Amino acid sequence: MLDILFEDDDLIVINKPAGLLSIPDRFGKTDSVKSLLIEKLGNIFTVHRLDQFTSGLILFAKNAEAHKALSELFEGRTIVKKYVGLVLGRPPQTGTIDQAIMEHPVKKGLMIAHAKGKEALTSFEVIKYYKQYAWVSFQIHTGRTHQIRVHAKQLGHPLVADEVYGDGEKLMLSGIKKKNFKLSKSEEEERPLMARQALHAHTIAFEFKGKGLQFEAPLPKDIAACLKQLDKWNS
Numbered sequence: 611m612l613d614i615l616f617e618d619d620d621l622i623v624i625n626k627p628a629g630l631l632s633i634p635d636r637f638g639k640t641d642s643v644k645s646l647l648i649e650k651l652g653n654i655f656t657v658h659r660l661d662q663f664t665s666g667l668i669l670f671a672k673n674a675e676a677h678k679a680l681s682e683l684f685e686g687r688t689i690v691k692k693y694v695g696l697v698l699g700r701p702p703q704t705g706t707i708d709q710a711i712m713e714h715p716v717k718k719g720l721m722i723a724h725a726k727g728k729e730a731l732t733s734f735e736v737i738k739y740y741k742q743y744a745w746v747s748f749q750i751h752t753g754r755t756h757q758i759r760v761h762a763k764q765l766g767h768p769l770v771a772d773e774v775y776g777d778g779e780k781l782m783l784s785g786i787k788k789k790n791f792k793l794s795k796s797e798e799e800e801r802p803l804m805a806r807q808a809l810h811a812h813t814i815a816f817e818f819k820g821k822g823l824q825f826e827a828p829l830p831k832d833i834a835a836c837l838k839q840l841d842k843w844n845s
């Protein structure tokens with residue numbers, strides 16, 4: 611079941627869980643938000659995408675006219691798109707990353723910061739510092755593939771558990787509590803608090819057909835639980 615946050619005659623807004631594809635892959639054998647919406651609504655139009663393991667807001671158009679208008683909005687800079695993420699280390703309180711991004715010339719699907727790439731601009735603000743991490747709000751002013759993940763890496767503070775642009779190490783409670791950690795008798799091995807890139811598409815705001823629209827996606831269980839433990843043990 612999809613978590614539908616808003617729906618009208620023109621668009622539908624979904625709170626995508628981590629792990630679910632935005633659109634079908636080339637094999638078409640795995641569920642995606644779009645394939646599930648097609649089953650529910652029939653024809654549907656892609657406006658933008660989220661990485662498979664990024665959770666949060668994604669919207670689709672329900673007709674060609676709305677698709678054209680929304681696509682133009684997303685390609686411009688009038689939409690406010692904010693994400694929240696947990697990064698390694700202690701980045702500056704605020705800042706802007708203005709570095710072009712392109713696909714790696716050899717490794718398909720891998721994006722890199724490079725002067726020959728397309729313009730990419732991300733601003734950020736630290737919401738809270740922890741001993742080893744920072745909880746950060748990111749605003750993307752352009753919509754490049756893997757933009758926040760690439761820019762966080764360039765900043766020197768990649769997203770926690772990012773297997774492509776970070777160290778890929780899952781966040782474990784034992785790593786936060788350290789000396790105080792004890793494995794439950796009912797568990798044979800420790801389960802990670804965060805096993806995927808710690809990034810969530812939180813807010814989208816824009817004007818459409820003369821109306822101001824804003825949507826927010828609540829934090830998923832894994833990120834919420836992670837922050838709860840960090841607040842308790844790692845402040």
